[in-house]
Amino acid sequence: xxxxxxxxxxxxxxxxxxxxxxxxxxxxxxxxxxxxxxxxxxxxxxxxxxxxxxxxxxxxxxxxxxxxxxxxxxxxxxxxxxxxxxxxxxxxxxxxxxxxxxxxxxxxxxxxxxxxxxxxxxxxxxxxxxxxxxxxxxxxxxxxxxxxxxxxxxxxxxxxxxxxxxxxxxxxxxxxxxxxxxxxxxxxxxxxxxxxxxxxxxxxxxxxxxxxxxxxxxxxxxxxxxxxxxxxxxxxxxxxxxxxxxxxxxxxxxxxxxxxxxxxxxxxxxxxxxxxxxxxxxxxxxxxxxxxxxxxxxxxxxxxxxxxxxxxxxxxxxxxxxxxxxxxxxxxxxxxxxxxxxxxxxxxxxxxxxxxxxxxxxxxxxxxxxxxxxxxxxxxxxxxxxxxxxxxxxxxxxxxxxxxxxxxxxxxxxxxxxxxxxxxxxxxxxxxxxxxxxxxxxxxxxxxxxxxxx
Ligand code: URA
Numbered sequence: 001x002x003x004x005x006x007x008x009x010x011x012x013x014x015x016x017x018x019x020x021x022x023x024x025x026x027x028x029x030x031x032x033x034x035x036x037x038x039x040x041x042x043x044x045x046x047x048x049x050x051x052x053x054x055x056x057x058x059x060x061x062x063x064x065x066x067x068x069x070x071x072x073x074x075x076x077x078x079x080x081x082x083x084x085x086x087x088x089x090x091x092x093x094x095x096x097x098x099x100x101x102x103x104x105x106x107x108x109x110x111x112x113x114x115x116x117x118x119x120x121x122x123x124x125x126x127x128x129x130x131x132x133x134x135x136x137x138x139x140x141x142x143x144x145x146x147x148x149x150x151x152x153x154x155x156x157x158x159x160x161x162x163x164x165x166x167x168x169x170x171x172x173x174x175x176x177x178x179x180x181x182x183x184x185x186x187x188x189x190x191x192x193x194x195x196x197x198x199x200x201x202x203x204x205x206x207x208x209x210x211x212x213x214x215x216x217x218x219x220x221x222x223x224x225x226x227x228x229x230x231x232x233x234x235x236x237x238x239x240x241x242x243x244x245x246x247x248x249x250x251x252x253x254x255x256x257x258x259x260x261x262x263x264x265x266x267x268x269x270x271x272x273x274x275x276x277x278x279x280x281x282x283x284x285x286x287x288x289x290x291x292x293x294x295x296x297x298x299x300x301x302x303x304x305x306x307x308x309x310x311x312x313x314x315x316x317x318x319x320x321x322x323x324x325x326x327x328x329x330x331x332x333x334x335x336x337x338x339x340x341x342x343x344x345x346x347x348x349x350x351x352x353x354x355x356x357x358x359x360x361x362x363x364x365x366x367x368x369x370x371x372x373x374x375x376x377x378x379x380x381x382x383x384x385x386x387x388x389x390x391x392x393x394x395x396x397x398x399x400x401x402x403x404x405x406x407x408x409x410x411x412x413x414x415x416x417x418x419x420x421x422x423x424x425x426x427x428x429x430x431x432x433x434x435x436x437x438x439x440x441x442x443x444x445x446x447x448x449x450x451x452x453x454x
Pocket of ligand 1: 104105185194200201203204227
């Protein structure tokens, strides 16, 4: 917030009684630390999306915002303008409270594949529009597409009809959902302007508002594998997003969760789907199950299914009685996928090569640079190095050991799967740098680090 704010009108030039805005002057105003009006933000978004403002001026303004920040009012204006830049999906044809979930992104984050079926099995309709992998983080849509036949590009009509029929659909964002965010995100990605709380909050919340859910649960990831590296920054991001939700009449709750260590043991598309299925069978890694039960319980709570404790019991029950697994199976079937994958992993296909990453010394794993594991997995073929890259669904990493565990020299810490044997030494070098092995057992860090609600 700029305490020295004074009426600042140089961005408007009076010509024959009409105020004309100039991008140059908007950039200058933010560069000097002043607050932008709704009209100025709208002028920028409309001009950039309409092609009248060039990349270099948009980049300059984004950098000024990155360095000077935006206050609450500017952040919520930017969110609303980006949300309204394309389709605003109307879910009113689906009865009941629609609760959406969004993760700020991490490594091995397959929670949507588990949380969606749990919540749907408890009777809350799940209408989830998801994205693809971004940088070192994976994306739900890429993971689902590793299931043979699964269609993520479904029309809004099919999306709504599936939810009415079976209570769940997960689809790729339509091309016209918050297109302004899409264009601006691509520019931020290449101009070092991603990691800014106002820009991340408005980017995520514009898509959530356009997706049409009544209530929103946000999973704000924190640590070496997340965009936000500290709990303080994650809390500030969570507060900004919860505030926007509140201002727009959508009850929003954020769970701050740990992403200093990859979630579960699998990183890579089909490997993560297999792990999600195991978790729905009640046989998944405990950290993954704990985070999924927390997120599902919070969604059920916002969906007015009882107290937090009651919702937690309900969510856990769906793993025990198989109803959540049944929902995943129904969704796979409804969206054209082969349901036999649930009981036969070989149907995903297998990478032609596997390599072991072993411990160079004995001790405790004291830290993992988790974003490096995302990058190593991308090098093996599981992610996109350029926008044009084609994903290898079978590539990735299975971790045998994570932070806090004891290893002896030569123990296998991770197994790498790839069809690019020529890139393995590069991936192994990245892993070598990513794992720190020390003499002392590190302190345990909780998985759920905080709750922010309005
Ligand atoms: N995810 C988004 O959708 N936008 C951001 O800016 C960062 C993460």
